[in-house]
Amino acid sequence: MKNGREYNADRLYDVVVVGGGPAGLTAALYLARAKYRVLVIEKDHFGGQITITDEVVNYPGVRKTSGKELTETMRIQAQNFGAEFLLAEVERLDLNGDIKTVHTGRGEYNCFGVLMATGAHPRKIGFIGEEEYKGRGVAYCATCDGEFFTGKDVFVIGGGFAAAEESVFLTKFARKVTILVREDDFTCAKSVADQAKNHEKISVIYNTVVEEVSGENGLNYIRYRDIATDEVTEFRADDGESFGVFVFAGYVPATSLVKGTAELNEHGYIITDSSQKTNIDGLYAAGDMCVKPLRQVVTAVGDGALAATELEKYAAVMQRKTGIVPKSPVQEVKKEAPKQAAPIKYSEDELFSPEMKAQLEGVFSRMTQPLVLTLYLDSRPVSNELKGYMTSLAALTEKLSVNVADIGAPSEEAPVVKVCLSDGTETGLAFHGVPGGHEFTSFVLGLYNAAGPGQAVDAEVKADIDAIDKKTDIKILVSLSCTMCPDLVMAAQRIASLNPNVTTEVYDINHFQWLKDKYNVMSVPCLVLNDDKVSFGKKNIRQVLELIKNN
Numbered sequence: 001m002k003n004g005r006e007y008n009a010d011r012l013y014d015v016v017v018v019g020g021g022p023a024g025l026t027a028a029l030y031l032a033r034a035k036y037r038v039l040v041i042e043k044d045h046f047g048g049q050i051t052i053t054d055e056v057v058n059y060p061g062v063r064k065t066s067g068k069e070l071t072e073t074m075r076i077q078a079q080n081f082g083a084e085f086l087l088a089e090v091e092r093l094d095l096n097g098d099i100k101t102v103h104t105g106r107g108e109y110n111c112f113g114v115l116m117a118t119g120a121h122p123r124k125i126g127f128i129g130e131e132e133y134k135g136r137g138v139a140y141c142a143t144c145d146g147e148f149f150t151g152k153d154v155f156v157i158g159g160g161f162a163a164a165e166e167s168v169f170l171t172k173f174a175r176k177v178t179i180l181v182r183e184d185d186f187t188c189a190k191s192v193a194d195q196a197k198n199h200e201k202i203s204v205i206y207n208t209v210v211e212e213v214s215g216e217n218g219l220n221y222i223r224y225r226d227i228a229t230d231e232v233t234e235f236r237a238d239d240g241e242s243f244g245v246f247v248f249a250g251y252v253p254a255t256s257l258v259k260g261t262a263e264l265n266e267h268g269y270i271i272t273d274s275s276q277k278t279n280i281d282g283l284y285a286a287g288d289m290c291v292k293p294l295r296q297v298v299t300a301v302g303d304g305a306l307a308a309t310e311l312e313k314y315a316a317v318m319q320r321k322t323g324i325v326p327k328s329p330v331q332e333v334k335k336e337a338p339k340q341a342a343p344i345k346y347s348e349d350e351l352f353s354p355e356m357k358a359q360l361e362g363v364f365s366r367m368t369q370p371l372v373l374t375l376y377l378d379s380r381p382v383s384n385e386l387k388g389y390m391t392s393l394a395a396l397t398e399k400l401s402v403n404v405a406d407i408g409a410p411s412e413e414a415p416v417v418k419v420c421l422s423d424g425t426e427t428g429l430a431f432h433g434v435p436g437g438h439e440f441t442s443f444v445l446g447l448y449n450a451a452g453p454g455q456a457v458d459a460e461v462k463a464d465i466d467a468i469d470k471k472t473d474i475k476i477l478v479s480l481s482c483t484m485c486p487d488l489v490m491a492a493q494r495i496a497s498l499n500p501n502v503t504t505e506v507y508d509i510n511h512f513q514w515l516k517d518k519y520n521v522m523s524v525p526c527l528v529l530n531d532d533k534v535s536f537g538k539k540n541i542r543q544v545l546e547l548i549k550n551n
Helices: 022-033 048-052 067-080 142-149 161-170 189-197 299-323 331-335 352-365 383-392 441-453 459-466 485-498 513-518 541-551
Strands: 013-018 037-044 084-087 088-095 099-104 105-116 120-122 153-157 176-180 202-206 208-214 221-226 232-236 244-247 251-253 283-284 371-376 400-405 416-421 424-431 471-478 500-508 527-529 533-536
Touching: 013 022, 013 099, 013 299, 022 037, 022 067, 022 299, 048 153, 067 459, 088 176, 088 371, 088 527, 105 299, 142 161, 142 202, 142 244, 153 161, 153 331, 161 176, 161 189, 189 202, 283 299, 352 441, 371 383, 383 400, 383 527, 416 441, 424 441, 441 485, 441 500, 459 485, 459 541, 471 513, 485 541, 527 541
Parallel strands: 013 037, 013 105, 037 084, 105 283, 153 176, 153 244, 176 202, 371 400, 424 500, 471 500
Antiparallel strands: 088 099, 099 105, 120 251, 208 221, 221 232, 371 416, 416 424, 471 527, 527 533
């Protein structure tokens, strides 16, 4: 205990960075290279908004790359210097005292300094039907939801960089893309706008605002108005067809965690001094959430580097003041046991790389009881894929075994892997399809939660989970390419692992068309509660509990 606050030495850092975009990754690189212990917490995917950009040509020193490749290089650089990373949602910050607490859906983390680098999130416009049809035709992420509109017409709202580039991306799926631009021209670079203007599958309508969307079983009606002539246009899809509306209308700063604590301007952006310091001691900010004249990757990187060097000084002062020097468990192990373990053998044909195996070994070593992966298969190729995947995973540890069950009559639920205890008791966790892509990590964490001890949860959250006294069935429909799905999956799985009244079953929607049709799903993640209440979008464990409580 220090300054009246208890802390776990394994979870004590010099700096916690909230946000894993270019600003946060750069700060982590600088701090780790200076030998400070730093943790980067990201709720969606490391890399930030720039990862949806296929082509980056204005980053100095890099002739041409993608946003994903650029930021993944940043992440690896930081990791190689010792930075640590956590996929979780930060729920609140306690910034009082010398040691601050970052509360997440996966437990508490302590630190001397906090760097906010949460960027911004897509802005909603407010036209009639926008909220009602979110997930059922209205979308905000082409990467996550574009495939749902294969062979359909798509409308894109916006005239900036994201609207132009994402419209081109959507032509991979859509039959036709119509861009509705409020201004008399695009507001992004001409080179980017021209790609959209000159694309054979794209048409552009200027000086236009959307007023309403509606429909049955998806969107089939849109009304938009020419703000120069006041002419109103109504478009209806052909009988039985639907279309999509993608909104790319800029971003809103993600400053809710510090609203009411740190000083914000009238637009909600966080105010910092020339060293990226806020009005709160130990709290710094960097990137697109800050007041600044230019929001680009290169300026975010500069903010991150400056904030990190200032936080180095702050952490050094706090170490001297408190007498505490945060050290990672890895550092301690190296001191006590300098001998390195034998390298893991790896074959090109295997599913898991050496890095993945090392991470899995860490999870398996903490599991307190064995589990049985019970498979229910059908005649589709995906069943053979699931069987091979689970067999390969179980071969890595004695804590897992595979049992192929007799499915009997054909089932629309197969293929599925159900997580069971060694005596065959079902834990309430299951995955329909193959848990690869972004769902691999959430599946492994589900195993850890089912076997115990599982991820830490706040006492208040644990009490709310224990209080669920009625049968609660949760279905989560995901796409393996979606970066927003894992958080919801992990939250719902944790609830099910702690309360036998709750089941959480995850479906790769690409293999279960009947579910997509039944709930009219045009966006992921989609949560279906007790086969009745449908909710779209990311949610943390508290939000899932609120849905259960209100059902």
